[in-house]
Amino acid sequence: MLAQDTIAAIATAPGLAALSVVRVSGPEACRIASSCFSGPNLEAVDSHTAHVGVWVSPEDVRIDRVVATVFRKPRTATGEDLVEVTCHGGDYVAALILDNMIHRGARLAQPGEFTQWAFLSGKIDLAQAEAVADLIHASSEKAHRISLAAYEGHYSEELEKLRTAILELCALAELEIDFTDEDVEFADRTTIKNLIEHALQQIRDLRNTTRLGTVVREGIRVVIAGRPNAGKSTLLNSLSGRDRAIVSAQPGTTRDILEVDSEFGGLRFRFMDTAGLRQSEDAIEQEGVQRAHSMIKKGDIVLYVYDLVSGWTDEDQAALNLIEEIPVILVGNKADLVQKEAGEGLQLSAIDGPKAVEPLISELLEQASKTYGNADASRVVMNARHNTHLKNAYQALQNAQQILNTNHSPDFFSMDLRAAARELGMITGAITNETILGAIFSRFCIGK
Secondary structure (H helix, E strand, O other), rough: OOOOOOEEEEOOOOOOEEEEEEEOOOHHHHHHHHOOEEOOOOOOOOOEEEEEEEEOOOOOOOEEEEEEEEEEOOOOOOOOOOOEEEEEHHHHHHHHHHHHHHHHEEEEOOOOHHHHHHHHHHOHHHHHHHHHHHHHOOOOOHHHHHHHHHHHHHHHHHHHHHHHHHHHHOOOOOOOOOOOHHHOOOOOHHHHHHHHHHHHHHHHHHHHHHHHHHHHHHHHHEEEEOOOOOOOOHHHHHOOOOOOOOOOOOOEEEOEEEEEEEEOEEEEEEEEEEEOOOOOOHHHHHHHHHHHHHHHHHHEEEEEEEEOOOHHHHHHHHHHHHHOOOEEEEEOHHHHHOOOOOOOOOOHHHHOOOHHHHHHHHHHHHHHHHHHHOOOOHHOOOOHHHHHHHHHHHHHHHHHHHHHHOOOOOHHHHHHHHHHHHHHHHOOOOOOOOHHHHHOOOOOOOOE
């Protein structure tokens, strides 16, 4: 496929913008671009050079003044010749240029096909390819940092070191199989046991970051709950730094879930304002309360807000008793109306704005660190597929460990070590199959 096809796609997001980029890659990339480019002959220019000219349609209609940047294989992102045409932003012009490329012999790229070519050409491994998608969708500093570390290969380096160590153990085991009749031992059993335990610990450490990876990718769901008129909506506005929720002295104003994203300490927090928890005859408010309870069960952290003026009530305690297995931060609101230390938990005045909630933000970050850890960016698992392969590798190593402890035949020991190495290779693409590649790259956007 790489030797025959030439693919093209718009690489930038749709909509109004200063610039748009259309990419074409493959053996015919320079010819196709040059046939529509009024300027230097792109088939003859040096690699990694940019040229200003006019893009002209096959019907000799001027489309736009563009910059064509030429990259010649093998020093390209895809491993094949690549031309990037930068035109003025907006959907129409970029679509015309893409249509001209297809008319001249290119085909429309499939989702993620440019990145897939980079993988197939050996420019990046599979974990790095997946990190491209994570980098595109990163919505916080920590998500960006972890995705970038994976894209730059640091995560893959960790896995490859582990895989190499396991394969070396496997080689020693298979040497012993070859010399069974001579009763030769190529490695001390205690050393091998220690190496396997070290490998198991490394995988445990990686798998323990899965929850952190999930919340980094998806955000930490923080449910703001409490009785009516406790100041939940005011607190949401202060945490988000803008007026997103309607604030009213009338209890029961909030009827549905209102979600707002904010970033603190490099993490994305998804704050969810909910209806006040109380018994009501109003059918709509009842539905809001039911949705609030449902959202609490799905949350990662609950901010339970109560009114310091009214004090802690039996209704507050009853509502709190229903919250199970989720970290809860008690927030006493309206501190400006009472004496200090008038109640339990963190006390603040949400009406005073973002400055007033800084202690709460610090407590949220502390709770997030306590719950999810704070691993190095190169050792965080953000991908469910990776976690599955790590789990399988761990099980295979445990099987090898058990065989070693019971002095069974090294044949089975070797098989389990190979299975563990294979699972790690599936993460980086050292071992692949077409079904997995299709599933991975189909999730990418066209043009990437």
